[in-house]
Amino acid sequence: MESLPPILSLLTDDLLLHILSFLPSSSSDRKSFRSACRSFLRVDSLHRTNLKILRPEFLPSLLRKHTKLETLDLSVCPRIDDNTVTILLSRGVGSTEWTRGIKTLVLSRAVGLRWAGFECLVRGCPGLEAVDVSYCCGFGDREAAVLSGAVGLREVRMDKCLELSDVGLAKIAVGCGKMERLSLKWCLEITDLGIGLLCKKCPQLKHLDISFLKVASDSLQAIGTLQNLEVLVMAGCGLLDDDGLGFLGTGCPSLQVLDVSRCDKVSSFGLVYVIRGHSGLRQLYAGYCFFELSTTLLHRLKELTNLNRIRVDGAGVSESIFQIIGTNCKFLVEIGLSKCKGVTDKGLIELVSGCPNMKILNLTCCDSITDAAVSAVAESCRSLLSLKVESCNLVTEKSLHCLGSSSLLLEDLDLTDCSGVNDAGLQYLSKCSELLCLKLGLCTNISVKGLSYIASNCTKIRELDLYRCTGIGNDEVAALSSGCKKLKKLNLSYCNEVTDRGLQYLSQVKELSDLELRGLVNITGVGLTALAAGCKRLSELDLKHCENINDSGFWSLAYYSWNLQQINLSHCGISDVGLCMLMGNLTRLQDAKLVNLRNVSVQGYELALRACCVRLKKVKLLASLGFLLSPEILDALRARGCRIRWD
């Protein structure tokens, strides 16, 4: 303290805190702030309320320093299991101080946790209000019973908890009567009985997701009694029919958002029932429900004057829908017409002229629309944020010209498979300087000329998809690397011109975390070494069919890429030693695809899996290996909740 620089002695903690409050909570700026000096770090940790931990090693010390924590996210932290949790919570009183304020626990994909661990957490965190245990495949009734001890729970996500049955749900429903938000997506064991009981015991439910459950109208009858329900998501419930929706029409007085996408048995009539009872509906998602939008439904849509968002993906539409929506739904912000038959220029022009607030427009596979429609969209909807025109082959540079001149707020543009996109188009598009996500997959007519405009002007781009853009080579990659420094996600799969030199350029993009390099046969260990050394944040890497990378490349990957979470090495030439090195050293690795490694022996697989079995959550292997690997290793993997996918 005595040797503090003068400037810091002027900055009191209060002032520092004030400064800190101007930094967005999830940005690299915060990181820069706390890396500046010890006192900044101290202030940051003392007032930090949310923490997402990537490595278990630092868990105890971090938790001890952050005493004001409200949210703890362990979803990407490997090796969270009962023992870890027990030890974290069973220390002296001083070090468990962090649990006092905890309101939210994100334990998604914490596959190693079982009831004993949950019991510790529930007992240790008395103020728990929200828990996310989605994709914990081992989360079953026993765990649910323990979780139900947290009586203050208001929000629980249990997506794809495959072991959870009605009994577990009943436990939670009875124990946590204050529940407001609950997601049961993919919990395939849940039946009408469970939902019925839930609705009876948790009358305060506001948000309920029962997507893909095998429930029928009995459930909807029970759900209809929920007075406070605002959001009901039931995508892919194949047993729900129009009769069930009838119950919704007469019940759920607060309903605002309804998702019936992919409910095969639901027809337009069912939706008519719902709309009749809920003219205040704000969001309606009915994609892939029916072949044709019936006229009765269309006329009912008139009543939905507050409608914000509507998706009717996959349905056959007539021009009258655009007229009806355009004249009645003035507040429409989003419309999804992906794969709809019958979307025409005329219809779209009519629609957008009535909906000036439109921000999100999905026209994927509406292949009859032309530049005229896109121009009208650009001119009418000045605040357009997202436009998807994948596979709209009639879209040319003219469209991009209009977008570039009118839609200056555009953040998300999907031009995948639009063969009309060329360098000139990209030049026009580069005026959309707010672009965050650009998809140009299968656009074979683009080259360094167009991409350099994008690279130099759209510097905010975070995600770029150049899948199978055969015109892309090292020069293009060089242009991107120099311009788009914020790039986090990049897909260069099957851009065969890219060689080691391209990867060397790419290594300058320090933020890069998700990279797909499938089928790049011209890259070798040299390129991979450069990439690994440069892009330290790399967390997902796909090297499938990169057959010329030798062990030296994988060694450097093992050496540098400590943040790798997911890796796909299928069809690579990695050796036994390389694989073992990689799997042993990459301590954050949780998902590995290891199919058809021609140079790896069974023993190599065995050793590699032994090296990483405590942290792997998912692994994909060739089915024939199932008989060759020792049962011990398979049991060890499964005991930790690791899912093995046999290819």
Place this chain on the structure above:
Amino acid sequence: MDLKETPKKVPPDHQSFNNFNLQQYQQKWEEEDSSIQDYNMNIEQSQFPEFNQRSEANPNNQTKIPEWDPKAMLSNLSFLEQKIHQLQELVHLIVDRRGQGPSRADELVAQQQQLVTADLTSIIVQLISTAGSLLPSVKQTLSGNPSFGQLSGVVFPSGPNFNGNGNKVSDQSNHVDLKTEQNWTEEHESKDEEDGDEGENLPPGSYEILQLEKEEILAPHTHFCTICGKGFKRDANLRMHMRGHGDEYKTAAALAKPNKESSSEPMLIKRYSCPYAGCKRNKDHKKFQPLKTILCVKNHYKRTHCDKSYTCSRCNTKKFSVIADLKTHEKHCGRDKWLCSCGTTFSRKDKLFGHIALFQGHTPAIPLDETKGLLVGPSDKMETDEIANAVGFAGVNFGSNISNGTGVQNVGDVKRSVDDDSASFFSPLSFDSSNLGGFQEFPRPPFDDSDTSFSYLLSGSFNYARKNGGECGSNDLE
């Protein structure tokens, strides 16, 4: 409690409860046996004098044909046919007897004649009522026809002593009321459901309330042999027993079911009160709900006011006071896999969920013990192995950690944790940083000698990884 205090309301017509009880019970049993399937059997028996057959046959017809039904009519006709055959046989019998001459004692002959006459009457009554029921319009008037009562009344005095139980039968005519059809069917249904009469809503006063004493209710036997005193639950068993006491009990008349009489004057419906003061089924209760039959009284009293002395031999937890309940339970015991936190078990999931929905705070119970063992077993084993290894390697790993300055802020913690005996938490770390340790985590020897070059490489990577520690420290959180 105060059993003696409960006022015993003795209806003027009845001489004793005991008799009444016996009669009713016996009747009850007989009626239970009678069903449409038993119909033919009854017909066969009907060559013996049985007055109650009329009330058996008739309700069946009546319930079967609310309106004109050709099928029922056909069966009625065949019934008539049979009856006429029986009648013929009886007449033949009389003719034969006359032909035999007075070979036997006069008294016996007189008795037999009486018997035959009674039988004749019975068959004729049945003929009339069945024939009447062929026409729906006629049926109503016939069933309510008081002349039938008169008819049986005329016949009855001739047949009282067949059971050899004179005093019992003598007052039958006063006790057994002419039951209405509706009453009969109800009684038939409510075999075991004492709550079945909730919806009955008989206006008070429209029925007669009878109350049995505790001892009567709990008496194991209701029929006693007048000769040896042996008790029986059923009159039929008693009659079978009586055969052993002499030939006079072997006659058809002695073995016949006792008659179900009807009195000339219309009687009140009977309902029963539980002798237990304060019970809802006690007639002094504010919301008194009467019990329908003696059997209901017995079951109610045992279930509600007696100890549950029958324990299920399978689960050793469930107890019952009525043996029939135990038998019903034993059929399902062990198959009730749906368990509530309150201890109640259900054979069906929906029943459990209905129960939980109804009661505050009840939750389904999870049968945990076996899953507990399965889940924790293997992983625990792994943990301990890991801990053992971690302890062995901890010093080395943490030493290298510190010397390389991995994660400045961690140094202190690491030291502390090593001092603590809870190094098991850091076992993951030690494993990560040392693959050597990791491989030895598995207690499988082959790895040690199979790949020496490999272990060399790994120890190389050990040092190699260490250099990176510092860099990673800054990436530890987002």
